[in-house]
Amino acid sequence: MAPSFKLLPRTTIKCYSEATYRSKTNPECPVSDPLRKRLAVAIEACQLADAVLLKHFNRLKEVKHKPDAGLVTEADVESEQTVQSFLKKHYPHDAFVGEESGLQSGADATSGRWICDPLDGTTNYVNGFDYFGVSLAYVEGKETLLGVTTIPRMGRTFHATKGGGSFLNGERISVRMTKSRLSECFLATGFSYSVGPILSKQMKLFETMVRSTTAVRRPGAACLDLAFVSAGVFDGFWEYDLQPWDLVAGELLVREAGGLTCNERGQPYSIDSTGVIAGSPKIFEELKGRILEN
Numbered sequence: 001m002a003p004s005f006k007l008l009p010r011t012t013i014k015c016y017s018e019a020t021y022r023s024k025t026n027p028e029c030p031v032s033d034p035l036r037k038r039l040a041v042a043i044e045a046c047q048l049a050d051a052v053l054l055k056h057f058n059r060l061k062e063v064k065h066k067p068d069a070g071l072v073t074e075a076d077v078e079s080e081q082t083v084q085s086f087l088k089k090h091y092p093h094d095a096f097v098g099e100e101s102g103l104q105s106g107a108d109a110t111s112g113r114w115i116c117d118p119l120d121g122t123t124n125y126v127n128g129f130d131y132f133g134v135s136l137a138y139v140e141g142k143e144t145l146l147g148v149t150t151i152p153r154m155g156r157t158f159h160a161t162k163g164g165g166s167f168l169n170g171e172r173i174s175v176r177m178t179k180s181r182l183s184e185c186f187l188a189t190g191f192s193y194s195v196g197p198i199l200s201k202q203m204k205l206f207e208t209m210v211r212s213t214t215a216v217r218r219p220g221a222a223c224l225d226l227a228f229v230s231a232g233v234f235d236g237f238w239e240y241d242l243q244p245w246d247l248v249a250g251e252l253l254v255r256e257a258g259g260l261t262c263n264e265r266g267q268p269y270s271i272d273s274t275g276v277i278a279g280s281p282k283i284f285e286e287l288k289g290r291i292l293e294n
Helices: 018-024 033-056 074-090 122-126 197-212 222-230 244-256 284-292
Strands: 063-066 070-073 095-098 102-104 113-120 133-140 143-151 156-161 165-168 186-189 215-217 236-239 260-262 276-279
Touching: 033 074, 033 113, 033 133, 033 143, 033 156, 070 074, 070 122, 074 095, 074 113, 074 133, 095 244, 113 122, 113 222, 113 244, 133 222, 133 244, 143 222, 143 244, 156 222, 156 244, 165 244, 186 197, 186 222, 197 215, 197 284, 222 236, 222 244, 222 276, 236 284, 244 260, 244 276, 276 284
Parallel strands: 095 113, 186 215, 186 236
Antiparallel strands: 063 070, 095 102, 113 133, 133 143, 143 156, 156 165, 236 276, 260 276
């Protein structure tokens, strides 16, 4: 049975202060004070972006198509600008990488960089489907130090810090450890926007996995799919042909929730990876093996 959580009202934006973060996490966890502060800022930035998305939800004026990258709306752009502006006030020297704007550096970009998906699940959003959200990660070098994913219409805020665990609305979460065979598992995946050979390969693998598991879902937002793996809803997730902003925060959520990850070739995941396989330790090797053999 999937765990239950205390949820925020669907249209309520709850901003976390640093003090609130401290009170809701283990005070003994090995998270430095500077990282705690960054996390509080990141959560507030995402929830400010949530407010933007809720403002435009079912009220869009313009929807455009990006080549091989799906849809983009004024909500995507305003959400990203909101996150970037808020982060710049607090960390003006950090670099910023956004899905809509690309790499935008601060004064010297020596501190680190933020990687943001301002609206993951744009097609869902455009069509009034609540499965969309905001994802933000902070990276130094090749190391992800924190990640936040919010789902505004569901009132959910996921966060993780390196070595500090994963949380949903302030409560500790973990991957599901009750299933030990792939045949028992409830998985999620996604498909490429490209309609060439990559999609054909993905559809073949999808059929294989449907026949090998209890069920496979394709909700259409990788950041959220990974967050739900970290919360023990999905037992595993895989997808190819992605960008860093699709993966970085969610991959940390899974690892800090006790899960395992690798890239689409079965090699160690890095922030430059273009795909991911993620899941509970009990089924990860079987999941990875089945995917790689196809």
